[in-house]
Amino acid sequence: MKVLELNNIKKAFGDLSVLQDITVTVNKGEVVAIIGPSGSGKSTLLRCATLLETIDSGEIIYLGEHAARTDASGHVQYEDAEQLKNIRSYFGLVFQNFNLFPHYSVMKNVTDALISVQKVQKGKAKERASALLEKMGLQDKADCYPYQLSGGQQQRVSIVRALAMNPEVLFFDEPTSALDPELTGEVLKVIRSLSEDNMTMVIVTHEMQFAQQIADTVYFMDAGRVVEKGSPESVLQSPKEERTQRFLERYSTP
């Protein structure tokens, strides 16, 4: 089953064309890794998929339901607010710099949207949050405030916050690049454990080894296009495109 279809997405900021006809399909349980040089449009693609940016052309479909479509005359049509709210419940996004709510405790960060957006009962929300926090090794941090946590812990809380909403697909935008090297391991471990639970994920990352291990499909983007896609072995080990080869060379030589 297709969880997400991004069809022929185009996006420009003023005169700068950032996404030029991008198509990405994500099946249930699939882990997609998106790699590519800085400025190639990876974050913009995730931001379009999560409705933080509007597309100029193309289609966004979650579980067969349209979030946006382009009509015959080339105009992009987004669904109404009600349907978009519904669509938003299908995905979660983990940011590079966490974006936890600083005035909420860890527990409230995780439960508040459950209670005030999804209208889950308070007790049930807390139960779900406690179970997830426990799973991520954060059970003793429930009453802490974000500033009292390390970067790695904050990122794990933000993953729990996204997971608690029961999304069909979870997006990550460079989840470890704001962390000190010794803290990236704990976050990658958590993401790996999610893939073992068959969580559908789309991960933008610069950690090539990690992408190799965890991804079912790797997309290599450059200058707003998908240059190459395929299994991690084909894209990362024996890339066909010259542009991919040049990009990967920078990572193989330490």
Added chain:
Amino acid sequence: MTLGTIITQLANGLLKSILIFSLTLIGSLPLGLFVAFGRMNRWTPFKKFALNKKSRLIGLVSSIKPVQMLIKLYISLMRGTPLMLQLMVVYFGPYYLLGISIGQNYRFYAVIIGFILNYAAYFAEIYRSGIESMPVGQYEAAAVLGYSKAQTFIKIILPQVIKRILPAITNEVITLVKDTSLAFAIAYTEMFTLARKIASSQTTLVPFVVAGIFYYFFNLLVAWFMERCENKLNYFR
């Protein structure tokens, strides 16, 4: 007149000063927030003309933000002219400009209206600075989690804004305590007006000294209270 009677009379005046102070805050703190929204309003009703980009004049007209312009004008008038003058306009304006005769009670209302309008302008700019200083990531995290715009502002943004702007608010509130004395401009008998009356009729400076001490302790109390508020918000960073 003994010191005791001076103190009792001024204490009565002080109650009126406190009344001006409280009503001004109750009115201007919320009003300031709405003024701040108006100040940040980006509504451009003439934008449809922008399709025709040939003329610079049309380009200019199409970018007009009427709500924002109006609020900017209001704020600049409130900040650019003396509060004393504003009080006189509010008090005498209805009669001299509109020919409406005004009752005795209106003196008090004029004071309150004048103060609220003036302080709302200052508070609006403080709110705006706080709101604009919020990192966009907070809005985005809330949007992805499905919070509505209103929920995002009330639950996520506003508490953080309040923490950021509290020191600036404290400054204004302390200024307000002293500004209540400007009500003498339209002869409303709060503490300072009373002190002047007693001083001239009794030819003594004692009332001014007493009034000064009252203002000072009033402000000590305000500063103490505001510090408590700031400490209350220290549980997060």
